[in-house]
Amino acid sequence: MTYITKPRLHHPLLAPNALGFTRRDYEGKVSTLCAGCGHDSISAAIIQAAYELDLPPHRLAKLSGIGCSSKTPDYFLGNSHGFNAVHGRMPSVLTGASLANRELIYLGVSGDGDSASIGLGQFAHSVRRGVNMTYIVENNGVYGLTKGQFSATSDPGSKSKRGVVNHDQAIDLVGLALQLGASFVARSFSGDKDQLTPLIKAAISHKGAAFIDVISPCVQFNNHVGSTKSFDYVREHNAALNRLDFIEPREEITVDYAPGEVEIVRQHDGSILKLRKLSAEYDPTDRISAMGHLQLHQARGEVVTGLLYVDPDAKDLHDHLGTVQKPLNQLGDAELIPGPAALAAINDSLR
Amino acid sequence: MTPISAVNDFVVKFANVNGSGSASANGMFAKSILRMGVPVAARNIFPSNIQGLPTWYEVRVSEAGWLGRRGGVDLMVAMNPQTWDQDVASIEPGGYLFYDSTKPLPATRFRSDIQVLGLPLTAICNAAYSDARQRQLFKNIIYVGALAHLIGIEQEVLETLIREEFASKPKLVQPNFDALRMGREAAAEMLKPIGLKMRRSQAVGDRIYIEGNSAAALGAMYGGATVCAWYPITPSTSLAEAFTAHCQEHRIDPETGEARHAIVQAEDEIASIGIVVGAGWNGARAFTCTSGPGISLMQEFVGLSYFAEIPAVIFDVQRGGPSTGMPTRTQQSDILLAAYASHGDTKHPLLLPEDPAECFEFGALAFDLADRLQTTVFVMLDLDIGMNEWLCRPLTWDEGRRLDRGKVMTYEELEAGKDFGRYLDVDGDGVAYRTLPGVHPSRGAYFTRGTSRDPYARYSEEGPVYVANMQRLLRKFETAKSLIPAPVSRPAKRRTPHGVIYYGSTTPAMHESLHTLEQQGVHLDALRVRGFPFSDAVMDFIEAHETVFVVEQNRDAQLRTLIMVEGEVDPAKLVPVLGYDGSPITGRFITDEISRRMRGLTRSPVPQVAE
Ligand SMILES: Cc1ncc(C[n+]2csc(CCOP(=O)(O)OP(=O)(O)O)c2C)c(N)n1
Ligand code: SF4
Ligand SMILES: [Mg+2]
Numbered sequence: 001m002t003y004i005t006k007p008r009l010h011h012p013l014l015a016p017n018a019l020g021f022t023r024r025d026y027e028g029k030v031s032t033l034c035a036g037c038g039h040d041s042i043s044a045a046i047i048q049a050a051y052e053l054d055l056p057p058h059r060l061a062k063l064s065g066i067g068c069s070s071k072t073p074d075y076f077l078g079n080s081h082g083f084n085a086v087h088g089r090m091p092s093v094l095t096g097a098s099l100a101n102r103e104l105i106y107l108g109v110s111g112d113g114d115s116a117s118i119g120l121g122q123f124a125h126s127v128r129r130g131v132n133m134t135y136i137v138e139n140n141g142v143y144g145l146t147k148g149q150f151s152a153t154s155d156p157g158s159k160s161k162r163g164v165v166n167h168d169q170a171i172d173l174v175g176l177a178l179q180l181g182a183s184f185v186a187r188s189f190s191g192d193k194d195q196l197t198p199l200i201k202a203a204i205s206h207k208g209a210a211f212i213d214v215i216s217p218c219v220q221f222n223n224h225v226g227s228t229k230s231f232d233y234v235r236e237h238n239a240a241l242n243r244l245d246f247i248e249p250r251e252e253i254t255v256d257y258a259p260g261e262v263e264i265v266r267q268h269d270g271s272i273l274k275l276r277k278l279s280a281e282y283d284p285t286d287r288i289s290a291m292g293h294l295q296l297h298q299a300r301g302e303v304v305t306g307l308l309y310v311d312p313d314a315k316d317l318h319d320h321l322g323t324v325q326k327p328l329n330q331l332g333d334a335e336l337i338p339g340p341a342a343l344a345a346i347n348d349s350l351r
Numbered sequence: 352m353t354p355i356s357a358v359n360d361f362v363v364k365f366a367n368v369n370g371s372g373s374a375s376a377n378g379m380f381a382k383s384i385l386r387m388g389v390p391v392a393a394r395n396i397f398p399s400n401i402q403g404l405p406t407w408y409e410v411r412v413s414e415a416g417w418l419g420r421r422g423g424v425d426l427m428v429a430m431n432p433q434t435w436d437q438d439v440a441s442i443e444p445g446g447y448l449f450y451d452s453t454k455p456l457p458a459t460r461f462r463s464d465i466q467v468l469g470l471p472l473t474a475i476c477n478a479a480y481s482d483a484r485q486r487q488l489f490k491n492i493i494y495v496g497a498l499a500h501l502i503g504i505e506q507e508v509l510e511t512l513i514r515e516e517f518a519s520k521p522k523l524v525q526p527n528f529d530a531l532r533m534g535r536e537a538a539a540e541m542l543k544p545i546g547l548k549m550r551r552s553q554a555v556g557d558r559i560y561i562e563g564n565s566a567a568a569l570g571a572m573y574g575g576a577t578v579c580a581w582y583p584i585t586p587s588t589s590l591a592e593a594f595t596a597h598c599q600e601h602r603i604d605p606e607t608g609e610a611r612h613a614i615v616q617a618e619d620e621i622a623s624i625g626i627v628v629g630a631g632w633n634g635a636r637a638f639t640c641t642s643g644p645g646i647s648l649m650q651e652f653v654g655l656s657y658f659a660e661i662p663a664v665i666f667d668v669q670r671g672g673p674s675t676g677m678p679t680r681t682q683q684s685d686i687l688l689a690a691y692a693s694h695g696d697t698k699h700p701l702l703l704p705e706d707p708a709e710c711f712e713f714g715a716l717a718f719d720l721a722d723r724l725q726t727t728v729f730v731m732l733d734l735d736i737g738m739n740e741w742l743c744r745p746l747t748w749d750e751g752r753r754l755d756r757g758k759v760m761t762y763e764e765l766e767a768g769k770d771f772g773r774y775l776d777v778d779g780d781g782v783a784y785r786t787l788p789g790v791h792p793s794r795g796a797y798f799t800r801g802t803s804r805d806p807y808a809r810y811s812e813e814g815p816v817y818v819a820n821m822q823r824l825l826r827k828f829e830t831a832k833s834l835i836p837a838p839v840s841r842p843a844k845r846r847t848p849h850g851v852i853y854y855g856s857t858t859p860a861m862h863e864s865l866h867t868l869e870q871q872g873v874h875l876d877a878l879r880v881r882g883f884p885f886s887d888a889v890m891d892f893i894e895a896h897e898t899v900f901v902v903e904q905n906r907d908a909q910l911r912t913l914i915m916v917e918g919e920v921d922p923a924k925l926v927p928v929l930g931y932d933g934s935p936i937t938g939r940f941i942t943d944e945i946s947r948r949m950r951g952l953t954r955s956p957v958p959q960v961a962e
Contacts, residue, residue: 058796061788074798081788083632084800086651092622096629096637099578099613104789122625125618324609328577329634329787331611333754336575338601340748346569347745350559
């Protein structure tokens with residue numbers, strides 16, 4: 001475990017953002033994960049994304065299940081409310097929180113065991129309901145916290161540290177998310193912060209269910225030769241579809257690209273996703289072809305990363321339910337209680 | 352055998368086939384009696400099936416106001432050949448059998464000690480209607496017409512009910528009138544008068560007639576619930592459906608048409624309670640409704656709610672267990688499951704409503720308690736209260752009543768520098784302040800977890816820190832005692848060393864039994880327990896008596912166990928009286944059981960009880 005004490009001194013490089021917060025203000029407690037764990041890099045990307053988005057930390061709520069990955073919300077955004085729930089059930093807790101107050105930003109952090117094994121049902125149903133959230137799975141192909149058992153995202157043929165070969169088929173969360181109607185689907189790699197940070201920013205700005213599968217090697221139990229979730233394996237097989245530049249609503253966009261190389265997607269909140277295409281034929285707003293592309297390239301052993309799909313005009317659960325704009329947790333007695341006269345009328349109808 | 356004769360005091364039971372459209376006709380029969388000013392208690396007995404299996408509807412007419420099941424049948428309306436033998440056998444000697452005599456039955460299928468009333472209903476229908484569905488539906492109305500003639504239900508009353516029922520489909524009014532008349536005329540022509548009679552009375556008063564599930568849903572709405580997450584299961588489904596209907600009526604923003612509520616049919620009960628916990632954490636009043644199997648699935652989350660201290664409300668509409676058990680039959684068999692739900696040392700407040708009026712009151716109160724105590728509160732209904740219409744006092748809501756949101760630290764308090772420790776017992780009542788996400792830019796945020804932590808919500812596995820927190824949770828449970836509705840006492844007319852404790856849907860049968868016992872010279876002080884944790888009044892009551900019967904509807908005497916454990920009561924003192932065959936407990940059963948036991952307890956024998 002690493003216990004690197006971080007000095008609270010102001011470093012000249014820590015420039016404040018538009019809200020006057022430095023990166024430090026988005027950090028959390030000192031991580032207790034293994035040195036080199038992929039999950040810590042994802043925490044760093046979340047911190048960077050929140051800082052760059054000028055996010056008021058208290059306007060975000062972070063929720064997680066149980067696992068090494070699910071511990072991480074304690075290690076970022078220390079000024080945000082956090083909820084480390086029960087194993088595999090973060091999605092339902094997040095759904096309830098989001099119903100209670102539609103104005104906050106909800107960040108769900110989970111692991112591959114948490115979301116693909118015990119929590120597969122809740123993952124699926126929160127996505128298909130269109131809960132307005134950013135859902136990050138820190139995917140290492142093993143149960144880290146219970147010491148290295150295979151998880152449901154382990155690829156068939158992948159070898160455990162003890163030499164056991166996995167024969168079960170892998171659950172592809174990205175494929176599932178696409179099929180279940182997630183309106184923002186991405187995959188990235190904890191070792192590629194430049195790719196990951198803008199994806200997180202775009203996901204947070206997205207309205208609807210945004211899902212990011214982040215391959216995040218477990219240095220303790222799944223980073224050896226023979227594993228398909230090791231740093232080396234992912235680096236060798238990474239097939240990035242695109243590079244994303246996230247442009248906030250208030251920023252100017254400058255047109256400095258040749259046609260066909262860049263795709264521009266304007267999201268609901270006005271933010272702009274500028275995608276430099278690495279795979280010429282790929283259209284990230286076409287869900288069906290995204291699914292086909294993914295299948296094809298995964299079958300070739302490639303780890304497809306980048307923004308796979310986005311529907312910039314997606315609707316969310318609150319739209320489907322037709323709830324009032326004012327958060328439900330702020331409705332006053334007068335808005336909630338029909339009162340004695342209404343009750344008298346109800347009584348009359350029951351005689 | 353002399354035919355039974357009774358005025359405004361008898362039991363009519365309808366035996367039907369599920370899905371034959373009898374439910375609304377039978378309901379109309381019961382309601383017409385109410386409209387004549389005579390109390391009724393009507394209960395559906397139905398299978399876990401949509402069509403084709405036997406169902407029964409038992410209507411107890413009782414001017415004296417006994418609303419429990421009495422036991423026995425005075426008039427059997429036997430419309431289901433499948434259950435003929437058992438239906439005929441259940442009639443009291445001297446009672447009446449009404450049946451469809453279109454197809455002649457051999458004398459061996461009847462009894463000599465009952466009065467047989469045969470009407471050729473199928474023949475009448477076949478002559479009047481050509482359409483098969485019409486034949487089936489109007490047959491029900493025709494027998495209601497015939498019964499109305501036999502027992503003396505006013506035609507006016509039935510016609511008014513039909514007009515109300517078909518207010519939106521006026522075309523159906525006249526055909527129903529016609530069918531009623533056909534039944535009346537046939538009965539007048541072919542049947543002799545019977546000894547069971549209705550007479551107009553004033554015994555109903557301003558009481559209302561409502562299902563407990565609907566009343567509980569109204570309670571949730573008045574109690575400020577905005578989030579409901581649920582998964583269908585008998586007998587709780589109609590609670591969520593009623594909440595949906597009530598909210599559509601009363602919880603829509605008049606200007607925008609938008610909903611001031613969010614109802615999610617979740618993928619299972621785990622997700623349901625997860626959504627409730629998430630919403631409760633974030634400051635919205637939230638509930639789920641389910642039955643035993645659902646409570647079993649929710650265990651882990653209930654423990655999280657207990658330990659992380661998150662308000663939640665669960666309506667448990669109990670049914671016959673274990674496992675799928677008797678899914679459409681009633682029991683009070685989740686008491687221990689709910690009281691001690693989850694792993695580790697946990698206990699949770701329970702509310703035990705006696706009827707729909709208390710379902711409403713406790714339904715609303717549960718949300719105040721959950722917020723006050725920051726924990727899961729169970730409202731324990733059962734199928735009998737939940738799914739049957741009960742006659743009860745009108746629902747009331749005081750004009751100025753405010754929702755009690757408990758200890759929530761505000762932006763202003765945080766801004767003023769008030770010390771915030773999420774698990775810090777500042778008031779000595781075991782209840783700490785919480786903050787809601789988003790409250791303040793730099794103060795009040797904390798990390799909620801089901802793992803051990805210190806008063807400032809910092810992770811800690813230190814033994815003393817853990818123990819101090821567990822002790823505070825016990826203090827909080829002590830605080831709960833003063834917030835749970837106090838038990839209701841019904842002292843006997845004479846001093847007696849014997850007492851009885853009862854709760855929930857057993858109440859009307861118990862009251863009738865107490866009356867019968869008293870007439871037989873058996874005196875019992877009675878105490879109706881309305882919640883858990885038990886207040887001192889419950890233990891004082893037990894202390895003050897030599898023997899206390901505990902009457903409930905489960906095999907294992909679950910409330911008795913809870914009392915024994917929590918009050919450290921000598922088991923010998925608490926005598927269980929248990930009716931758990933799935934049909935609502937009857938006054939006769941309780942009387943018999945208590946009499947039998949009393950013979951063993953008292954030296955001077957008590958008189959025999961007449962069945
Ligand atoms: C109901 C329940 N079952 C089992 C566990 C034990 N458990 C804790 S974490 C974990 C697996 C975590 O795996 P993953 O989500 O992949 O997280 P990682 O540690 O790999 O980041 C398990 C099985 C638990 N906490 N709760
Ligand atoms: S066990 Fe694996 S997943 Fe857990 S902290 Fe260590 S490296 Fe990370
Ligand atoms: Mg894992």
